Amino acid sequence: MNDRKEFRDLAEPEDAREAISSLDLAPETERVPLVDARGRVLAERLDADRDVPGFDRASMDGYAVQARDTFGADEADPAILDLVGEVHAGEKPAVEVGDGEAVEISTGAVMPSGADAVVMVERTDEREDGVEIRTSLAPGDHVMLAGADVSAGQRALGPGARLTVREIGLLSALGVDEVPVRGKPRVGIISTGDELVRPGNPLSDQSGQIYDVNSYTIATAVEEAEGEPILYPHAGDDYDEMERLLLEAAKECDLVLSSGSTSASAVDVIYRVIEAQGELLLHGVAVKPGKPMLVGRFPGSAYVGLPGYPVSALTIFRTFVAPAIRNAAGVPEPTTATIGARMAVEERYGEGRMRLMPTGLVEDENGRALAYPVDKGSGATTSLVEADGVVTVEPDTAYLAEGESVEVRLFSPDVRPPSVFGVGEDDPALSRLLDELDSPRYLALGSREGLRRLRNGVPDFAIATNTETDAPTNTPEDASEGTELASYSREWGLVVPAGNPEVIEGLADLVERDLTFVNRGTDSGLRTTLGNAVADLADERGTTRHELVESISGFEMTVKAHESPARKVAAGSSDAGLGLRSTAEKLDLGFVSLGEERVRVLANPARERKDGMEELKNALDSELVGVLGDLPGVRP
Amino acid sequence: MNDRKEFRDLAEPEDAREAISSLDLAPETERVPLVDARGRVLAERLDADRDVPGFDRASMDGYAVQARDTFGADEADPAILDLVGEVHAGEKPAVEVGDGEAVEISTGAVMPSGADAVVMVERTDEREDGVEIRTSLAPGDHVMLAGADVSAGQRALGPGARLTVREIGLLSALGVDEVPVRGKPRVGIISTGDELVRPGNPLSDQSGQIYDVNSYTIATAVEEAEGEPILYPHAGDDYDEMERLLLEAAKECDLVLSSGSTSASAVDVIYRVIEAQGELLLHGVAVKPGKPMLVGRFPGSAYVGLPGYPVSALTIFRTFVAPAIRNAAGVPEPTTATIGARMAVEERYGEGRMRLMPTGLVEDENGRALAYPVDKGSGATTSLVEADGVVTVEPDTAYLAEGESVEVRLFSPDVRPPSVFGVGEDDPALSRLLDELDSPRYLALGSREGLRRLRNGVPDFAIATNTETDAPTNTPEDASEGTELASYSREWGLVVPAGNPEVIEGLADLVERDLTFVNRGTDSGLRTTLGNAVADLADERGTTRHELVESISGFEMTVKAHESPARKVAAGSSDAGLGLRSTAEKLDLGFVSLGEERVRVLANPARERKDGMEELKNALDSELVGVLGDLPGVRP
Structure with missing residues (x-):
């Protein structure tokens, strides 16, 4: 070593x-076709090498005339001019406009020789003996002179110009179909x-x-x-x-x-x-x-x-x-690459070197960003999804106070804070409901962690479970945990292999027989519910909870997600796992029901009126019943 | 019709x-390879179908041990364990860890059976008789359990998720190499x-x-x-x-x-x-x-x-x-697609229908955006480059007051206000100097328009000319025109065909002989300078300026850009054009010098300290002399 x-x-x-x-x-400069040039950076200045338009051009549908032939004309006393021809856009004029003459002209057409103004069609009428002009014109009216838009020799775009839709429009007008751009490294x-x-x-x-x-x-x-x-x-x-x-x-x-x-x-x-x-x-x-x-x-x-x-x-x-x-x-960092935020919680340091702190964002009721540290080990890929960016903490910073301003360098300029942020129990019905929301973030860290974080005020809502024997209504303790927006019941028990080959009937089998079990972690509400059931069984038998737990092989073997025990059972590595009826049915496994527990959706009172929470409430009102109807073992 | x-x-x-x-x-949903999925929108929810990591994994280089074998160990009293093998990342462990044993392990390797913790290499020493462990460990130390990052069955990403670098990282970790995304219309x-x-x-x-x-x-x-x-x-x-x-x-x-x-x-x-x-x-x-x-x-x-x-x-x-x-x-509009600004000037309406007003942006000294209407005909492609976006003015809005807040819908989310905005005389030296600046906007609308707009307070600077006989120092009138940052001289005169075949020697030839001339527009400072020279000649001859002008064929034939008259001469359509020595030499034409005029760079006093103006001043200080040295007919 x-x-x-x-x-x-x-x-x-x-x-x-x-x-x-x-x-x-x-990298070296390259030349790219204009159609592929969006977002590229011009490598050198480009001057116009032609006039735009390249000719004096009618800017209205109407008649090309000599302005002086219309002097004094109005509705009451129109000028009558001879109609001597017509010219359309994209045509070389075949006629000239002499004194007292008019030529029909369409928008974009070349002004015929002799004409110096265009009268718009709405101010005219064609008559048998010519065209009636009901307005006076000045020379140049409704004519765009050659070079009026861009003149040959003019600086068109400078080096370093980012080619957006505007610049591509100007280059098109100049007839440029290939541009020198900075290479991409x-x-x-x-x-x-x-x-x-x-x-x-x-x-x-x-x-x-x-x-x-x-x-x-x-x-x-x-x-x-x-x-x-x-x-x-x-x-x-x-x-x-x-x-x-x-x-x-x-x-x-x-x-x-x-x-x-x-x-x-x-x-x-x-x-x-x-x-x-x-x-x-x-x-x-x-x-x-x-x-x-x-x-x-x-x-x-x-x-x-x-x-x-x-x-x-x-x-x-x-x-x-x-x-x-x-x-x-040659491109600047997008302005959206960083976002100003305030710390949602205090964070302490003492490392003596610069720290790049993965940071999550949540918006307060006024849409202002709050930042909180994402405390996963750097080996975790999910930090990538749970964090929105990074806050640089200088070596001499001992702590960041709650409310302190920080600058979050986002992982990508396209990253946006989630519309709503929840933490708590992993639950299939909630998970489906999230699909109805715009851009939710939900961390399935268990009921205990959900309630802890809700008390700290960081998330917008938490999901926590109670067994049905718990008080179902808002007690003073509940109030400190947030406002209950909705609740529903889910059936829990033991997930066993399909057909229940070991004929497991309940907890007693785990205690008494030589069966292996897979549990959930202690943060999980489901684990608490199981613990309560074990305690009840202990009371029934006049023994201690600890004693029963010791006799369940695998009670301390915990796995993270709500499906994990069932998957261990499916893989044949355990005889039973803690889980939900809906999970067992989803994975085509057997299920031994042990009861129901109540899932509660609890709002952070300070965020109840933010847009994302309104969206969550709407989804709970309109979609929850449907979601529950689709899943086995759940009910309102 | x-x-x-x-x-x-x-x-x-x-x-x-x-x-x-x-x-x-x-459009229909499509499946795209993960490598092409950046920026796409997930069409359906994706659940993890495997644990990440898929095994209990060492998160440090060190030794895998049974934690209980290290209880009580410290620097003074290390535990000594037998070294029984090693396991590297990507290997199936060939050994187990028994009581009193250790296995060398590298970051990311599978924990060998029997071991429940990793001691980091810095807290150990290899000795002849085994490994010295100088710290106590708890079970799970430096071990990442299977599924600790992502668990099978967990909701990974919801429908509508934008795939940025983060989401692509999570999908990679799950082994996904193709994703269902919303089609692009x-x-x-x-x-x-x-x-x-x-x-x-x-x-x-x-x-x-x-x-x-x-x-x-x-x-x-x-x-x-x-x-x-x-x-x-x-x-x-x-x-x-x-x-x-x-x-x-x-x-x-x-x-x-x-x-x-x-x-x-x-x-x-x-x-x-x-x-x-x-x-x-x-x-x-x-x-x-x-x-x-x-x-x-x-x-x-x-x-x-x-x-x-x-x-x-x-x-x-x-x-x-x-x-x-x-x-x-399925993608939201980028937050950069609109920008809040205040009106730099008042703007009146009276049309009774909604107006989408092309709008330019300029930043004030505090970096706040000011909006001004871009008044080109909608046929002009340069409006695209001069405007940054559009302000929607409702039909019942009679006017927008100076300072009023407006929302500018940018032509592209990549559009940024220019770093500095100038208006005025078209000048080759200035044009080159602009290449040194970050993202300048300069409208070559002539000295008169430059001074007019500077007085209105919209641009950051103006470029205007004075003939050398004008007062070269700041007079009270100058002060109202802004602060002079720099000035230089340029030689002007008649641009004639190469070799000067008509042997034109000066203005008198245009007056006396049957020659055709091309002038610049009245907004151009160069035109003013010519007008002064014609007036001087009239004085000399005891006649009027008007009389001389009438005798110059083409005096009223004006073209837009400073090169345009020279290009008409080059094209053979005129005998002489108003222009600069530098233009004549650039286009390999002849030149008849008529004098020098002074080009002045005038700053908007309210903007002198904005970043873009500092950059302009630096460029004037450090680059102007070099630029002037490269161009004929100009001098400081």
């Missing part, structure tokens, strides 16, 4: 930023780790394989930063393979990113490849997460090594790498 | 919105008009041809609204051709848009095709611009007819059509 690399002399984050900005990521992505498997392929849990997350998140983040991502195959920890892949990517790309070498040995391999083939500028940064970051260069390409955990990799990418890619691409 | 369609019974804008929202634009675009030519092809000015702008702007705007644009060939006004194209597009698309039929006769053709082949819901809307809007449907496709002028077409698209496309695509 002594050859493992440790990071003792960490660089300051500012040095890492400087090292990355010293790298040359700038090509960014090679190499995920390292022998355990990685690309999504869509089979996975062996026994061998410790996991799906590759970083390749896809970093590629997406590169696109969002206006770079062009190129995915390379996974590299294991083998020196030769790593060297071959890194050099191939360095040859083809402006920047090579690696990730996934969280084990020190893999970092060591990359470290050695870079020292042998390029130059290492920086090794280890005083930032959490992201300590093992590398910055260097190969001949012809820059290099940054990202940490392996997805949230860490993305956080470091967004903080240090994305700005450099945007800069090379 | 009596068969021309007139729009007498106009629908209210709200009815147009309703008619469009009654159309069915919704297919939007067919047909520009109509016999005069249209696609950019990149040659154009005949004589025949009144112009480049097609709408096809490209509407296609770009459709992409920005998350639809998929499909360009069809141009249609002329021929019934059969129009019918064939419209039906082809209707068959292939969810929505067909036409534009360009501003002439009533073309609208009539479309009108007749729709009445024959589909259903016309609405014909003409009480909105300016955009009166001749059509809404209808073909079998299998919706239809909207846009006005022909580019700004009008885009305005109507953004106001009425884009929301319907976004709605069908």
Whole structure:
């Protein structure tokens, strides 16, 4: 183990930023067809090389005339002109307009020689002996002169102009069908780790394989930063393979990113490849997460090594790498990439190095953003979905007070705070109801955690269960837990294999017989309900709850989600699991009913009137009965 | 002309919105590879069908142990365990951990059977007789349990979720490589008009041809609204051709848009095709611009007819059509699509119908947006570049007061107010200097208009000229015109064909000889300078300025841009044109010098400290001398 690399002399984050900005990521200018130019950045100034319009042009349907022939004309005393021809848009005029003459003309047509004004058709009438003009015109009326819109030689667009719909319109008018634009930096992505498997392929849990997350998140983040991502195959920890892949990517790309070498040995391999083939500028940064970051260069390409955990990799990418890619691409960061918020809770630090804190957002009743730390380990991919972005906490910050202003760097400019945010019991009916809402966030962390967080005031609502024997109405204690918006009952019990081969009839079987059981975690309301039932059974038998629990094999084997025990049963690894009738039926398993428990939807009183909560209430009013009707074992 | 369609019974804008929202634009759900899913909208909820991680996983490099073997261990009194093997990430453990045993483990590896905790390598030392553990562990330390991140059966993402980097990370972790997403509405675009030519092809000015702008702007705007644009060939006004194209597009698309039929006769053709082949819901809307809007449907496709002028077409698209496309695509309008601003000037109305006012934006010293109307005819494509968006003015609004709050619907969510906004004289040196600035807007409308607008307080700076005989220092009058930031001289005179074949020596030749001349417009400072020179010559000769002007053939023939007279000379259509030495040399023409005039850069005193103005001042300080050195006929 002594050859493992440790990071003792960490660089300051500012040095890492400087090292990355010293790298040359700038791609060459390219020429793209106008139809593909949206969002690109003009590489050089473009001057108009023609007049727009290229000719004096009628801007109305009507008659081209000599203005002086209409002087004094009005409704009462119209001028009568001879109609000598017509000219349509896209035609070369075949006639001239002499004294006392008019030519019918359509919008966009070339002004015939001699004419200097157009009278709109609404102010005229055709008569047998000519055209009646019921208004006076000045020279130039309803005529757009050649070059009036754009003149040849005029500066049309400057270098660095972002090509949006407007600029594409101007370039079209000038007849430009291909434009010189800044190239997009090509960014090679190499995920390292022998355990990685690309999504869509089979996975062996026994061998410790996991799906590759970083390749896809970093590629997406590169696109969002206006770079062009190129995915390379996974590299294991083998020196030769790593060297071959890194050099191939360095040859083809402006920047090579690696990730996934969280084990020190893999970092060591990359470290050695870079020292042998390029130059290492920086090794280890005083930032959490992201300590093992590398910055260097190969001949012809820059290099940054990202940490392996997805949230860490993305956080470091967004903080240090994305700005450099945007800069090379010539595009500013979108204004939506950061959002100002106030801390929803106090948060303490004491680490002495910069912290990039994954942060969730929730809106208060006035639509202002509140930020709260998302406290999952950086290995958790769900942090990505539960957090909206990152708050940078400087090393000398001891704590962030509740209400303090922070700037949240969003994981993507498209990220929006959820419309409504709930925490609590995992429940199939609620889960279906969420499908009716605009963009809800719901963390199924159990009833206990839901109630705890609701008391802290962060979520908009919580879901918690009570057994039917609990007081069903609002007691003073309930009031402190929030306002009950709705409640319904669900049938719980033991999920057993289809056909119930062990003929399990109730809890007593688990206690008395040699059966294996899978439980839920202690945060789960269902687990509390089970605990109460065990206590009741103990009372009945004149023994202790502890005694009964000890005799249930697997009572302490807890799994996270409400379907997990049932899935263990389905997989044949347990005889019974704690679960709901609806889950058992969904998975075609047997079910031994042990009772009903009540699921309660509790609102944060400070948020009851926010839009997302109104939407939730509407859904509860209009959809809950239908959802309950579709699921077995539930009722209002 | 009596068969021309007139729009007498106009629908209210709200009815147009309703008619469009009654159309069915919704495309079918499609499945896309995860790598192409960025920005797409999930069509249905996705539940996790596996645990993440799929196994109990070490979250540190170190040793897997039984926690109870470390109870009481610390730096002073370490526990010594037997090292019985190792397990790396991606490997199936080949050993078990028994009492008093440890297994070396790397981050991400499967926990070997028997072990319930991991001690991090930093708290250990390998010794000859085993591993020294210098800390106590609790069961579960540095172990991520199977399903701890995501559990099988858990709701992963709901319908309508926008797939950003976060969601793509979660889907990767679940092994999903293809996702069901809402289809993008297919939007067919047909520009109509016999005069249209696609950019990149040659154009005949004589025949009144112009480049097609709408096809490209509407296609770009459709992409920005998350639809998929499909360009069809141009249609002329021929019934059969129009019918064939419209039906082809209707068959292939969810929505067909036409534009360009501003002439009533073309609208009539479309009108007749729709009445024959589909259903016309609405014909003409009480909105300016955009009166001749059509809404209808073909079998299998919706239809909207846009006005022909580019700004009008885009305005109507953004106001009425884009929301319907976004709605069908399931994506909200970006928050950057509108911006709040205050009116920089008062604006009066009296039209009695809704007005969609093209609006420019400029930022005040505090970075707040000010809005001003862009008063070009809707036929002008440059309005697209000079305006940033549209303000909707309701029919009953008589005026918008200076300082009044308005909401500007940007032409594109990527549009940003310019960093600095100037108006005034067209000048090659200034034009080059603008290339050094971040995102300037400069309207070359002449010195007079520049000074007028500076007095009104809208632009940040103006460019104006003085002849050298004018007072060069700040007089009280100058002060009212703004603060002079810099000035330089440019040589002006007559641009003549190369070699000066007519041997023109000065103004006297234009007066005395039968030569044709091209002038600039009266807003141009250069024209004023010429006027002064003519007046001086008149004084010299004891005649009037008017008399001399009358004897110059073409004195009243004015063209817009500073290069335009020279280009007329180059094209052989004139003997001499008013212009600058730098222009003559650029176009390889001859030049007869008539003097020097001073170009002054004048700042709006209320904006001098805004960032863009600081950038302008820096560029003037550091770049102006270099720019002047590169151009003939200019000097500091």
